[in-house]
Amino acid sequence: MTVYLLCFALFLVGLYGLITRRNLIKIIISKSITEFSIFLILVLIGYIDKGLAPIVDPGTSQQIYVDPLPQAMVLTAIVIGLATTAMLMAIAIRLYRKYKTFDIREIKNLRG
Amino acid sequence: MEGMSTIVKKVTQLMAGLIFMFGIYIILHGHLTPGGGFAGGVLIAGAFILLILAFGSSSLKLKKEVTGSSNTESIGILMVVILALMAMLFGAKVFFFNFLPKGEAGELLSAGVIPLYNIFIGIEVAGAILTIFLALVIFKEESSK
Amino acid sequence: MELTISIILVFMIIGSIFALHAKDLLSAIINMGFVGFGVVICFLLLKAPDLAMVQIVIETVTLVVMVAVVLDSSRKEIEVSFNRRSLLNMAVGFLAFACLFYFFMKAIENLDPLGMHSLRMADSYVNGAVEKTGSINLVTGVLFDFRAYDTMGEAVILYTAALGTLTLLRIKGKK
Numbered sequence: 001m002t003v004y005l006l007c008f009a010l011f012l013v014g015l016y017g018l019i020t021r022r023n024l025i026k027i028i029i030s031k032s033i034t035e036f037s038i039f040l041i042l043v044l045i046g047y048i049d050k051g052l053a054p055i056v057d058p059g060t061s062q063q064i065y066v067d068p069l070p071q072a073m074v075l076t077a078i079v080i081g082l083a084t085t086a087m088l089m090a091i092a093i094r095l096y097r098k099y100k101t102f103d104i105r106e107i108k109n110l111r112g
Numbered sequence: 113m114e115g116m117s118t119i120v121k122k123v124t125q126l127m128a129g130l131i132f133m134f135g136i137y138i139i140l141h142g143h144l145t146p147g148g149g150f151a152g153g154v155l156i157a158g159a160f161i162l163l164i165l166a167f168g169s170s171s172l173k174l175k176k177e178v179t180g181s182s183n184t185e186s187i188g189i190l191m192v193v194i195l196a197l198m199a200m201l202f203g204a205k206v207f208f209f210n211f212l213p214k215g216e217a218g219e220l221l222s223a224g225v226i227p228l229y230n231i232f233i234g235i236e237v238a239g240a241i242l243t244i245f246l247a248l249v250i251f252k253e254e255s256s257k
Numbered sequence: 258m259e260l261t262i263s264i265i266l267v268f269m270i271i272g273s274i275f276a277l278h279a280k281d282l283l284s285a286i287i288n289m290g291f292v293g294f295g296v297v298i299c300f301l302l303l304k305a306p307d308l309a310m311v312q313i314v315i316e317t318v319t320l321v322v323m324v325a326v327v328l329d330s331s332r333k334e335i336e337v338s339f340n341r342r343s344l345l346n347m348a349v350g351f352l353a354f355a356c357l358f359y360f361f362m363k364a365i366e367n368l369d370p371l372g373m374h375s376l377r378m379a380d381s382y383v384n385g386a387v388e389k390t391g392s393i394n395l396v397t398g399v400l401f402d403f404r405a406y407d408t409m410g411e412a413v414i415l416y417t418a419a420l421g422t423l424t425l426l427r428i429k430g431k432k
Contacts, residue, residue: 006266008361012354013270017277019350025327025332029289032319036296036359039312040266043303047377049258049372053304054395055146056387058218062290066304068271068395072404074308075396076411079150079237082315084419086244087324089355090425093251096330110418119287138310143392146306148400154314161318182423189416192409210402214391223392227409229401236412240320240419247419250324251426 003044010037022104024095028088035081039074046070113252115168124166130226135234140222140232143223153237160242169249178246185239191232195225259371262299269295278332282327290320307396 010054014037047071054068092102099107115121138145139152164172199209210224221227269292276288293316300309374380382399390398400408 001365001368001370003262003266004365006263006270008270008358010266010270010273012357013273013277016350016354017273020346023282025323026277026285026334028286028323029276031355032289033276033283033292034267036344039296039308040288040299043300043308044262044371045368046316046376046394047303048371048374048379052385053146053306056393056395057405058387065383065395067376067382068399069376069378070310072400073407074305075150075311076407078308078311078315079411081412082241082319085413086322087418087421089322089423090248091401093248093326094331094425097255104330107309110312111412119429143394143397146394146396147288147310147380148307148394148397151307151310154311158314161321165321165411178423185416185419189412191318196405196409200365203340211389223390223398226390226392226397227321229405230397233408235369235414237415240415243317243419245322247423248325251428252325254428 004041007037007041007044010040022103022105024104024107026093028085032081032085032089035077038082042070042074062092078089097112113169113249115171116166128159128163131162135159135238139234140227141220143226144220149233150231150237153234154241156234156238157241157245160238161245164245164249165199169253174246174250174253176177178243178250181239181242181246183239185236185243186238188232188234188239192229192236195228195232199225209220212239217224260304261302265295265299282332282334283324284319285334286327287322290316295320307394422431 011034014030014032014034018027018034021030046069048064048066051064051066054065054071055085056065057063067091095107096102128157135155135158137152138147138155139149142148142152202209210226212224212228214222214224272291273293274289276285276292279285279288293312297309297312298318300306300312383395383401386395386398387393390402391401392398
C-alpha cells in the first residue's frame with residue numbers, strides 16, 4: 001500500500017508545480033511529472049508476484065504471466081504524452097518570440 | 113546551426129547505420145520479442161535525429177527534408193486504415209479483423225496481419241517524430257536569418 | 258520488490274521537488290530527465306520491457322528538444338515574493354490536497370496488496386491469447402488484435418500533433 005501512496009505523493013508534487021509556478025517551462029515539466037506517476041500506478045496494479053514478462057515460451061506448460069492489459073494502455077499513454085509535450089513546446093517558443101519572457105503573468109495581458 | 117567536432121562526426125558515421133538496422137529488427141520481430149511498432153519507430157527517428165545533431169542543419173536541404181518526412185508519415189497512417197478496411201471484405205464483417213492465416217506460434221511469418229500493422233505503425237511514428245524535430249530546426253534557422 | 262520500488266520513488270520525489278525549485282531552467286530540465294529514467298528502472302523491475310524501451314527513447318528526444326528551446330531563450334527563473342496573500346493560497350492548497358488524499362484512500366482500500374490477482378480480465382486475456390491472435394508477445398497481441406481501436410486512435414493523435422507543430426511554427430512566406 002505504501003507504493004500507491006508514494007505514487008500519489010509524486011502526483012501531488014506535480015500538481016503543486018502546475019498550480020504555483022510562474023515560469024512556462026516549469027509548468028510543462030510539472031505536467032510531465034504528473035503523467036509519470038499515473039504510468040507507475042497503472043503498471044503497479046497489473047503486477048503479479050513471481051510472474052514472468054508477458055512473452056509466452058511455446059512448448060512449456062502453464063506459467064503465471066504479468067497482466068498485459070495495463071501495459072498496453074501505458075504504451076499508448078506514453079506516446080500521447082510526447083505528442084502533447086511537443087505541442088506545448090511549440091507554443092512556448094512562439095510566446096517567447098513575441099513577449100520576450102516566459103512569465104505567465106506578463107503574457108496574460110493579451111495586448112497585441 | 114553548425115555541427116559538432118570531428119570525433120562526434122566519426123562516431124556518428126559508424127553508429128547511425130547500426131541504430132537504424134536495430135530499429136528495423138525490433139519492428140519486424142514485434143510479435144516474437146519485446147518491442148513492436150512504437151519502440152522500433154522511435155528508434156529509427158532517433159537515428160535520424162542523431163545525424164542531424166552531429167552534422168548540423170547547414171548540411172541539409174531543409175525544405176525538402178520536411179516534405180519527405182511528412183509524406184512518409186501520411187502514407188504510413190493511410191496504409192493502416194486501408195489494411196483495417198480490407199478486413200471487412202474477407203471473413204467477418206468487422207473492422208480490424210485478423211484475416212491472414214496465423215501460422216504456428218513462434219515463427220517469423222505468423223500471427224496473421226500483426227507484422228504488417230507493426231511495419232506501418234513504425235513508419236508512421238518515425239515520420240511523425242522526425243517531422244516535429246525538423247519543424248523546430250527549420251523555425252530556428254528561418255528566424256535567425 | 259515493494260521496498261526497492263519505494264526507495265526509487267522516494268528519490269524521484271526528491272528530484273522532482275528539486276526540479277520545481279531550481280534557480281536555473283537547465284538544471285530543472287536535467288532533473289526531469291532523472292525522474293524519467295527512474296520510471297524506466299521501475300518498468301524493468303515490474304517486468305515490462307516493452308514500456309522501458311519506448312520510455313527511454315522518448316525521454317531522450319524530449320530532453321533534447323527542451324534543452325534546445327531553453328538554451329535558445331532565457332535561462333533564468335523569476336523571483337517569487339512571499340506576502341500574506343501567498344499564505345492564504347498555501348492554506349487553501351493544503352486543504353485541497355487533504356481532500357484529494359482522503360478520496361484516494363477511499364479509492365484504494367479495496368485493492369489487494371502488491372502482487373496479488375487484482376483484475377478479473379487478466380485471466381481471460383492471457384489464456385488462449387496465443388491461439389486467438391497467433392503472436393507470442395502478449396502485449397503486441399493485445400495492442401493490435403484485441404484493442405486495435407486504441408492503437409489507431411493513438412496513431413491519429415501523433416499524426417495530428419506533428420501536423421499541429423508544423424502549422425504553429427510556420428514563418429510567413431514571401432508575398
